Amino acid sequence: MTRKYIAKDFLKLAAKGHSHEAFRLYVGSNFKHHNVYFKGDANTLMLAMEEAFRLNPNKVIEIHHAIGDKDxxxxxxxxxxxxxxxxxxxxxxFRFEESKIVELWDLGQTVPAKMINENGMF
Structure with missing residues (x-):
């Protein structure tokens, strides 16, 4: 199983409401998260993902690119x-140690109704 596969599967599981399974399978014990809206530990993020699914059970995630470089x-x-x-x-x-996710950053930009850039965001 490649690190790209693990990262993609982690996101897909979380989006479908299976954050506990995603963390059990793929997250290391020394996990850190870098999002200014949450505490930086695994449990806080896992529970936030669980709550996000409860609020939006029809969430859709479409992965466009996966790029790997070392860890x-x-x-x-x-x-x-x-x-x-x-x-x-x-x-x-995602930063990995062996086959476990130990660090995660997430950066987002809202998709506008009208784009000036003809190339789009994807």
């Missing part, structure tokens, strides 16, 4: 809370 994997995706939501372009950056 890092970056995933560029389109996350929508439901099928009609314009969504957010998100980049998740």
């Amino acid at each position: 890092f994997v970056a995933i560029h995706s389109h996350v929508k809370q439901n099928k009609t939501d314009l969504g957010v372009a998100v980049v998740h950056i």
Whole structure:
């Protein structure tokens, strides 16, 4: 199982409401998260993902790119809370130790209804 596969599966599981399974399978015991809106530990993020699914059970994640470099994997995706939501372009950056995710950054940009840039976000 590659690190790219693990990162993608982690996001897919979390989006479908299986955050406990995602963390059990793929997250290391020394996990750190870098999002200014949450505490930086695994349990806080796992519970936030669980709550996000409860609020938006029809969440859609479409992965566009997966890039790996040594201990890092970056995933560029389109996350929508439901099928009609314009969504957010998100980049998740995972740091691995062996086959476990030990650090995670997530950066997002809202998809506007009208774009000036003809190339789009994806």
